[in-house]
Amino acid sequence: MRLDIKHWKLLEAVGKYGSLGRAADAIGVTQSALSHRLAEAERRLGCPIFEREGRRLRPTPAGQSLVQAAQLLLPELSRAEKDFEQTAQNASHLVRIGVAAYSAYHWVPGFLASLTVKREKLQVDFVAAATREAENTLLTGATDLLISPVNIDNSAFSSVPLIxxxxxxxxxxxxxxxxxxxxxxxxxxxxxxxxxxxxxxxxxxxxxxxxxxxxxxxxxxxxxxxxxxxxxxxxxxxxxxxxxxxxxxxxxxxxxxxxxxxxxxxxLTWYVLTRKSDAKHPAVQLTLDALCQWFNPR
CATH class of the missing domain: 3.40.190.10 (Periplasmic binding protein-like II)
Structure with missing residues (x-):
């Protein structure tokens, strides 16, 4: 690989914020250091990753694919670290659920009660930020499952009709x-x-x-x-x-x-969305199945 993890973090942050200053603040480095890091990444790859559009940095057509890869890969790496820590400590798998648009959690007590036989292997948390930033929370890994009143059009997501x-x-x-x-x-x-x-x-x-x-x-x-x-x-x-x-x-x-x-x-149809990259993640799939069974019992 030509790029290090620090370069992938740069790609994700600049792609998200559109400027070196805001990206540097998010990563926790100086703007000057991030500018040198971007120059190094472009030097290693042999072509520009971003181009200026007024005061903003916009990915080049080739750079866009790198930014998208960073947005998908970094949450997965973070998830892998957390899963490792939990497994090493003999902890349960953590799955985060969000509800888009509405702060609708009246169903939660009944759903959690239905998971009693599985709780030794599964911990479920709920993410309030998904109400306002639904797509971003799923894309970045802040949520693992998103219950949404609209089927978000994103090639990184899979969806199942729920309600x-x-x-x-x-x-x-x-x-x-x-x-x-x-x-x-x-x-x-x-x-x-x-x-x-x-x-x-x-x-x-x-x-x-x-x-x-x-x-x-x-x-x-x-x-x-x-x-x-x-x-x-x-x-x-x-x-x-x-x-x-x-x-x-x-x-x-x-x-x-x-x-x-x-x-x-x-x-109106509600959907439950997951990342396609989690198609084989056992805890996410277990929770997805449990949600589908809870809302549509056979």
Whole structure:
């Protein structure tokens, strides 16, 4: 190999942050040292890895494949070290699970209880950061399994459908909309609308329900945590469109009400995603199988 591990760390960091300064801060070296390290890597390979685009560094076409390899390989090396330490200490395998977009963990106690016969060999942790940075947490190894309401398009991932769900309007139980058999987008024109993201996320309510109607929501408030949105709706401070499955507990407790979107509803499928590189990782596959059995018992 022509490159050392320090060069692969450089590739991953510059590819992620787009500048030597931010990459140097992330790695913990000076910008000057990182600049010399990049020059050394390019000298060893015989061609440029990055090119300047304004103030940013962008991988060359050939460099892009190296950056992608670094993003995949470094988490695997880190995982191998941690697995070695755990095995050497006779510890259980650690598998990290995240839920994308929604802070929906009402299912966790029942799922963990179903793992009682396997806990000697398996430890499961949950990663809150996946709510906002879903794809990155799976790509970097911060999570090993990602439960997501969208099938993320990334060639490094494998996915399995997990839950059949729907997007619904969430209101206070006494709100005038709560008794409607369904709503249409035009009903939302003058309401206080709460959203956890102002971005028009593909596959969600703006793209599939609001935008096609041509209406403009006049009163929008951004609340970055879905739990907080549900709490605000529970005291009649607005309405929102959310996953019905994600708010199961609040619906069961009748803190909020759910109303279908259009006469036919707006279906939503949740997926569980893993890295393809973990296809033969026993702990990840064991947890994946357990999730599929828990959500879809035969």
């Amino acid at each position: 059949d769900d729907e997007l619904v309007l969430v209101t206070h139980p006494q709100h005038p909309f709560a008794d409607k058999p369904w709503i249409i987008a035009e009903d939302l024109a003058d309401v206080d609308y709460l959203t956890y993201s102002l971005d028009a996320l593909p596959g969600f309510e703006y793209e599939r329900f609001i935008k096609p109607s041509g209406i403009r929501l006049r009163h929008i408030q951004s609340v970055e945590m879905t739990d907080a949105i549900v709490e605000m709706i529970g005291v009649d401070l607005g309405i929102s469109i959310l996953s019905k499955w994600a708010i199961t507990r609040s619906l069961t407790q009748k803190l909020v009400a759910a109303v279908p979107l259009t006469e036919n509803g707006l279906p």
